[in-house]
Amino acid sequence: MRQFLLFPCLLFYGIFLSAQSAVYPLWPEGIPCANELSMEIRDDARIGRIISKVHEPQLVAYLPQGTAATGTSVIICPGGGYTILAWDWEGSQIAEWFNSFGVAAFVLKYRLPHWESETCREQVALMDAQRALRLVRSKATEWQLHPNRIGIMGFSAGGHLASSVSTHFDAGQPSASNPVERYSSRPDFSILMYPVITMDTAFTHRGSRNNLIGERPKPDRSIYYSNEAQITSNTPPALLIHATDDEVVVPDNSIAYYRQLRKHGVSAALHIYEHGGHGFSFAKEMGSVRHWPTVCKSWLEAQGLLRPVLKALVIDGRSKQGPWKDGTSILQKQLLASGFFQVDIANVAAERASTASFQRDFTAYDLVVSNYNGKAWPTQMQNDFERYVANGGGFLYILSKEDAFLEWETYYRMLSKNGWRERTGKAGGAYAYLDADGNVLTDDDDNSSGNTSETYEFVVQNHQTKHPILKGLPGKWLHTEDKLYNSMQGPAAGMDVLATAHSDPKKGGTDRQYPVMMSMHYGLGRLFHTSLGHSKKALQCQGFQSIFQRAAEWVATGKVTQAVPKSFPSEAESMISQ
Numbered sequence: 244m245r246q247f248l249l250f251p252c253l254l255f256y257g258i259f260l261s262a263q264s265a266v267y268p269l270w271p272e273g274i275p276c277a278n279e280l281s282m283e284i285r286d287d288a289r290i291g292r293i294i295s296k297v298h299e300p301q302l303v304a305y306l307p308q309g310t311a312a313t314g315t316s317v318i319i320c321p322g323g324g325y326t327i328l329a330w331d332w333e334g335s336q337i338a339e340w341f342n343s344f345g346v347a348a349f350v351l352k353y354r355l356p357h358w359e360s361e362t363c364r365e366q367v368a369l370m371d372a373q374r375a376l377r378l379v380r381s382k383a384t385e386w387q388l389h390p391n392r393i394g395i396m397g398f399s400a401g402g403h404l405a406s407s408v409s410t411h412f413d414a415g416q417p418s419a420s421n422p423v424e425r426y427s428s429r430p431d432f433s434i435l436m437y438p439v440i441t442m443d444t445a446f447t448h449r450g451s452r453n454n455l456i457g458e459r460p461k462p463d464r465s466i467y468y469s470n471e472a473q474i475t476s477n478t479p480p481a482l483l484i485h486a487t488d489d490e491v492v493v494p495d496n497s498i499a500y501y502r503q504l505r506k507h508g509v510s511a512a513l514h515i516y517e518h519g520g521h522g523f524s525f526a527k528e529m530g531s532v533r534h535w536p537t538v539c540k541s542w543l544e545a546q547g548l549l550r551p552v553l554k555a556l557v558i559d560g561r562s563k564q565g566p567w568k569d570g571t572s573i574l575q576k577q578l579l580a581s582g583f584f585q586v587d588i589a590n591v592a593a594e595r596a597s598t599a600s601f602q603r604d605f606t607a608y609d610l611v612v613s614n615y616n617g618k619a620w621p622t623q624m625q626n627d628f629e630r631y632v633a634n635g636g637g638f639l640y641i642l643s644k645e646d647a648f649l650e651w652e653t654y655y656r657m658l659s660k661n662g663w664r665e666r667t668g669k670a671g672g673a674y675a676y677l678d679a680d681g682n683v684l685t686d687d688d689d690n691s692s693g694n695t696s697e698t699y700e701f702v703v704q705n706h707q708t709k710h711p712i713l714k715g716l717p718g719k720w721l722h723t724e725d726k727l728y729n730s731m732q733g734p735a736a737g738m739d740v741l742a743t744a745h746s747d748p749k750k751g752g753t754d755r756q757y758p759v760m761m762s763m764h765y766g767l768g769r770l771f772h773t774s775l776g777h778s779k780k781a782l783q784c785q786g787f788q789s790i791f792q793r794a795a796e797w798v799a800t801g802k803v804t805q806a807v808p809k810s811f812p813s814e815a816e817s818m819i820s821q
Contacts, residue, residue, distance in 0.1 A: 291331025322399030402438020
């Protein structure tokens with residue numbers, strides 16, 4: 244079953260609705276480099292519909308239904324030598340296959356250079372593919388897609404287009420008047436089926452090359468569209484499928500692209516089958532090459548693209564400390580970048596505003612992140628939140644919310660808030676620190692409230708190195724400039740100190756080692772607390788980001804599957820994530 248979106252597109256109603264799909268124009272505001280062609284469609288007994296003379300570029304959407312959806316999506320570029328589109332053979336049939344295991348698919352009806360004017364010929368296909376990426380990303384929330392799990396797939400010349408958009412993309416234009424243009428055109432992965440890659444005459448497909456850049460192109464255009472020459476470390480991961488006996492587009496194309504991906508440290512897989520020829524699509528009854536869909540699905544699974552997307556809620560509205568508005572944006576981006584979460588934002592109330600109307604169904608989320616330090620929630624919401632965590636909901640909270648909800652006793656008890664042991668008032672009570680042997684001690688005599696140091700770089704020491712959040716991370720790493728909490732008070736039960744840092748007396752500290760990360764449980768719920776992140780720069784520390792992403796996965800699922808990034812800071816050097 245698939246859920247299909249309705250769109251008033253009467254012109255192509257009879258063409259595409261029979262395939263149970265919804266049609267979306269790429270350029271509703273006006274097509275750049277528009278042509279005066281009249282689209283033609285003919286049926287081929289073997290491969291189905293063939294389209295030529297594309298006038299209005301469009302996306303045809305196939306969305307999997309409900310619980311089957313993974314949140315991953317792929318834009319499909321049918322092949323045809325930049326002259327035609329093999330619409331069913333390398334388009335709609337492939338889309339339906341993706342839907343069968345929860346991947347949303349969009350078949351791209353792109354303009355074909357063969358039919359275009361000299362002025363626009365080389366621009367239009369790439370222009371359409373880039374807009375398709377932006378359009379899908381702009382509608383990710385509406386279509387329940389993950390904005391960082393949008394890939395592109397191309398067959399033959401469509402493979403050239405898919406590899407072109409994989410090597411020629413931008414981050415979007417933040418000030419663009421059209422909101423779609425504000426989104427990135429970078430695919431998150433690519434699947435290249437017997438692709439044309441190069442314009443090098445030694446092994447290019449001459450027809451695709453001539454249609455795109457002409458028989459005698461300027462040298463710079465040949466290089467520009469030789470996509471193996473355009474690969475960088477930011478090129479998305481790729482799966483390449485080819486056949487040794489392909490005499491139309493020789494496998495050297497895939498090999499050249501694969502070699503350059505490896506050279507630049509980009510994840511890549513290359514499968515070259517002995518037999519299959521060219522244009523085999525699903526390759527039914529064609530020997531071992533017929534197994535490529537299984538290989539493709541396994542590769543997607545290995546990339547983490549077939550796991551269901553988790554739902555996260557970030558609550559903000561006010562904070563006495565920290566960049567809460569910028570912080571919410573940073574935390575949202577980090578959750579999305581992990582590839583695990585869809586993210587909703589709940590802005591409870593601005594300073595001095597009432598929270599009486601705040602309502603949220605916490606049970607709809609796998610993870611709740613607090614970036615809020617404002618007025619109390621309604622009693623019913625407090626009770627709902629307590630039940631959510633006790634029944635297995637995940638909660639992650641960060642430093643700038645240390646004194647939120649001073650009158651909500653259960654909140655402090657379930658989160659081991661601010662410090663540990665029994666809290667007797669709004670300030671004071673015992674606080675915890677570590678001695679030289681790593682033992683957790685408490686100071687029962689000091690009744691002062693928690694404090695922060697000056698801003699400086701400090702070393703974070705990991706203690707629970709077998710904990711899923713910290714497993715594989717360096718034992719010590721340098722955190723970028725931040726304030727270090729000390730003497731934090733509050734109740735406590737069942738907390739695990741995961742990491743600590745030394746409070747430097749030269750920076751306004753106490754010369755003790757204080758917890759900066761801890762995990763705990765309340766009922767069946769998992770919780771994580773870090774006291775790092777007083778500023779935008781601190782939140783963008785690669786160490787903070789990695790641990791925040793890993794902690795979010797652990798809180799939501801009880802395990803961590805993310806690899807340790809190569810850019811994780813060392814004990815001697817901090818790292819900032821852009």
